[in-house]
Structures are given as C-alpha cells and as structure tokens.
Amino acid sequence: SQQGEEDPQALSIQEGENATMNCSYKTSINNLQWYRQNSGRGLVHLILIRSNEREKHSGRLRVTLDTSKKSSSLLITASRAADTASYFCATDGGSQGNLIFGKGTKLSVKP
Amino acid sequence: KAGVTQTPRYLIKTRGQQVTLSCSPISGHRSVSWYQQTPGQGLQFLFEYFSETQRNKGNFPGRFSGRQFSNSRSEMNVSTLELGDSALYLCASSRDNGANYGYTFGSGTRLTVV
Numbered sequence: 001s002q003q004g005e006e007d008p009q010a011l012s013i014q015e016g017e018n019a020t021m022n023c024s025y026k027t028s029i030n031n032l033q034w035y036r037q038n039s040g041r042g043l044v045h046l047i048l049i050r051s052n053e054r055e056k057h058s059g060r061l062r063v064t065l066d067t068s069k070k071s072s073s074l075l076i077t078a079s080r081a082a083d084t085a086s087y088f089c090a091t092d093g094g095s096q097g098n099l100i101f102g103k104g105t106k107l108s109v110k111p
Numbered sequence: 112k113a114g115v116t117q118t119p120r121y122l123i124k125t126r127g128q129q130v131t132l133s134c135s136p137i138s139g140h141r142s143v144s145w146y147q148q149t150p151g152q153g154l155q156f157l158f159e160y161f162s163e164t165q166r167n168k169g170n171f172p173g174r175f176s177g178r179q180f181s182n183s184r185s186e187m188n189v190s191t192l193e194l195g196d197s198a199l200y201l202c203a204s205s206r207d208n209g210a211n212y213g214y215t216f217g218s219g220t221r222l223t224v225v
Contacts, residue, residue, distance in 0.1 A: 042216035101154035
C-alpha cells in the first residue's frame with residue numbers, strides 16, 4: 001500500500017527555475033526520506049528529515065516537514081537539465097518496518 | 112567504495128520458469144532489502160534480510176523468496192513466473208536499518224516474463 005502521495009505527478013520547468021514537489025502521508029512517522037530515480041535506474045538517496053525537524057538543506061535541495069499536516073515538500077533551486085528524474089518520498093511507517101514509497105513526481109527540466 | 116551491485120541487469124524468462132537475482136551490498140552493510148517496481152503499483156517492499164535472517168517481509172506470495180549469505184550478499188528467487196512479475200527489481204543496502212538512516216540502491220534487474 002502507498003503511504004506517501006506526491007504532488008504533482010509530473011512537472012515541467014525551464015532550466016534555472018525552482019521546482020517544488022509535495023508529499024503527503026497517512027500514518028505517524030519517525031523520518032521521511034526523498035530519493036531520485038533517473039529513468040529505469042536505481043534510486044539515489046537525497047535527504048532524510050526526522051520528525052522533530054522542520055527544515056533541512058543539502059546543496060540546492062530544501063526539504064520541509066509538517067507533521068501536523070502529515071506533509072513534506074522538496075524544493076530544488078536553480079534547476080538544471082541533469083535534475084530531470086523522478087522524485088520519491090518515502091516514510092518509515094511500514095507495518096513491516098520497511099520504507100513505504102509514494103508513486104513519485106516526474107520532473108522534466110528543459111534546457 | 113563500490114556501490115550496490117545487482118546481477119543480471121536484464122533478464123527475459125518464460126511463464127512458469129523460475130529466476131534468481133543477485134545483490135552484493137556495500138561492504139560493511141548488513142541489511143539488504145528488495146523492492147519490486149512496476150508502473151502500476153510503484154515501489155513495493157518484498158523483504159529485508161539482516162545478518163542472514165529475514166527481518167521483515169512484504170505482502171507477496173510464497174513464490175517470492177530470498178536469502179542472505181554470511182558475506183551479506185543476497186539472492187531473491189521467484190518461482191513459477193507469471194506475466195505480472197515483469198518489473199524492475201531493486202536491491203537496497205544499509206548499515207543497520209535503512210528505514211531509519213537511508214538506503215543505497217543498486218541499478219536494478221529488469222525482468223521481463225513472456
């Protein structure tokens with residue numbers, strides 16, 4: 001079952017613009033993670049934010065977490081064509097102790 | 112350091128056959144998890160192994176099984192393949208618990224069942 005739901009499902013922007021993706025989840029969590037997947041490849045871990053954190057930065061990435069609304073957002077600033085990929089949020093709310101992934105946002109950055 | 116290695120990268124099998132996929136985690140990582148990714152269902156958790164023991168299991172039929180060896184390498188096996196088993200199978204390793212600290216994923220094995 002999906003825990004996280006990303007929004008939008010697809011996003012197309014120009015190079016240099018900012019990209020914002022949102023994630024909503026259903027159960028309480030200890031942490032939320034964001035991953036990137038280039039077409040047909042494995043996932044790359046981007047950032048992990050714990051439930052007691054509200055905001056976290058890593059390079060051009062900024063992640064926020066609002067546990068009261070059960071939502072998170074990923075902001076990519078000054079996007080590049082190389083940022084074209086699918087982005088997934090994942091929470092540790094799995095009943096089997098696993099990560100549960102959303103269905104992802106497909107980001108296309110046009111040069 | 113070397114990443115997570117999955118072999119083979121691509122596989123074509125016939126319905127009814129069985130298949131074994133292999134995953135070598137990052138050196139020092141004792142946890143290996145397997146996920147199935149399809150366009151319709153997204154990423155679905157199969158199982159996790161830690162120190163040769165299955166620690167967690169997802170909601171997949173018994174045709175899906177796995178194991179982990181003493182060197183932390185893991186294999187997953189799917190018996191009596193069905194068309195719906197066509198998917199990208201991803202292996203992910205972590206030092207202890209990827210749900211708490213994050214996973215490193217392999218590039219996946221693309222399985223096509225015909």
